[in-house]
Amino acid sequence: MDRAALTTSPGTTPPATPTAPTTPAAPPSPPLRPRHRDRALAWAAGLLLSVPAAVAACRALDEDGITPFPQLLSFLPWLTVPAGLGLLLAAAARRRTLAFVAVLVLTGTAWASLPYTPTLVTPYGPSLARIRVIAANVEFGQATGSLIALARRERPQLLYVSECDPACGRALATALTGLLPHRVSVDAEGSAGSVLLSAYPLRDRSVVPSTMGMPGATATVAGRSVRLQLAHPMPPLPGQVGLWKTELARLRDEVAARPSDESLIVAGDFNASQDHAAFRSVAAVGLLRDAARATGASRTPTWPAEGPLPPYVQIDHVLTTTDLVAGATRFPSLPGSDHRAVVADLDLQEGR
Structure with missing residues (x-):
């Protein structure tokens, strides 16, 4: 073939080069959920x-x-x-x-998390006496002045005081002698001291063996025998959970040993909430009712009342036999202490 024949003349269009057919692009797949x-x-x-x-x-x-x-x-x-x-x-x-x-x-x-209470017997009969109880931890005696002011304002018949050293005990006795002239105590320094003050004469004084003082006594109220017991076992810190259980068990045994016809008020810093089995065993053995539970306040926190955390747990309680009916329960602050106090108004009823 002549080379001139292969040369494209000016102004002419070269022949098209054949191409392979194209495949349509697939639609994009949805993004996979990251596993x-x-x-x-x-x-x-x-x-x-x-x-x-x-x-x-x-x-x-x-x-x-x-x-x-x-x-x-x-x-x-x-x-x-x-x-x-x-x-x-x-x-x-x-x-x-x-x-x-x-x-x-x-x-x-x-x-x-529902409130706990043991099986209760409904009391009956007229009210024999109104008893106001205050339970307070004064934290090494630091809140003694606050407690004196609270007691003068509330005028209780019974005052349960934990972590009350001898100086605290003397101050309470002097300031409240006209209101609460009778007392039983464990005289010790720091957190080991405890005092129970009463408007009623006391007899049969005793102490539950424990690291911190747990004194008790018996009073006569409106002709009825009422056993009073302060509670303050060791807290369940790591390394001393066994001691905490032991001291609550001793408190339980003290409750179980009382005569069946005797009324009972156990109050103080239990270092345990209603969610602890060791605490519930104390209430269950004597068919005791928590005054806070009976008045719809069983989740009101009492500790810690000072520091960076707000109070988140109720460890201060007033427990009673069923013939002592709680009408009201309050938790006033106690400046100087890491606990709120518990104020419970109880009606001592004739029937059991």
């Missing part, structure tokens, strides 16, 4: 649920267990918050089984 995020949410939910589940199980099994469970039981009502967050995270992770477990944990924690 690592789901896994992280599931792990976070499991961690949040583990503590409420374990603590609620202790409550359901009526056991305080070992450290850290006695300490965590003080937070039981508040553990519904991490349980609820765990449920939300389990749902966000789309783990049905985990979400079902979270529902069970949240329900169990909320159920365990």
Whole structure:
């Protein structure tokens, strides 16, 4: 072929080069849900649920267990918050089984937080006497002045004072001699001292063996014998949970040993809430009623009343036999102490 024939003349269009047919582009696939995020949410939910589940199980099994469970039981009502967050995270992770477990944990924690009271016998008959009780921890005697002012204002017939050293005891006796002339005490320094002051004459004085003073005595009120017992066992700190249980058990034995026809008021700093089995055993053995529970105030916190945290647990109680009916319960502040006081108005009724 002549080379000139292959040369394109000016102004002419070269022949088109054949091309392969094109395939239409596939539509973009939706982004995949990141599995690592789901896994992280599931792990976070499991961690949040583990503590409420374990603590609620202790409550359901009526056991305080070992450290850290006695300490965590003080937070039981508040553990519904991490349980609820765990449920939300389990749902966000789309783990049905985990979400079902979270529902069970949240329900169990909320159920365990319901107020506790033993089986009660309904009292009957007219009221024989009105008794006002104050239970207060004055924190190494620092709130003695505040307690004197409170007692003068409230005018109780019975005053249970924990952590009252000899100087505190002398100050109370001097300031309140006209109001509460009778007393039984454990005279010791620091937190070991305790005083029980009474408007009624006292007899049968005794002391429950304990690290901190737990004195008791018997009074006659409107012709009835009423046993008075101050409570102040050791707190359940790590390393002394066994001692805490032992001292609450001694208090329980003291309650159980009283005559069945004798009225009883046990009050003070129990270092235990209604969520602790050791505390409930004291109430159950004598069919005692918590004055705060009877007046709808069983979740009113009394400790810690000073420091960075607001009060979150009720560890100060007034427990009574069923013939002593609580009409009102209040928790006034006590400047100088890390506890709120408990003021309970009780009606001593004729029937049991």
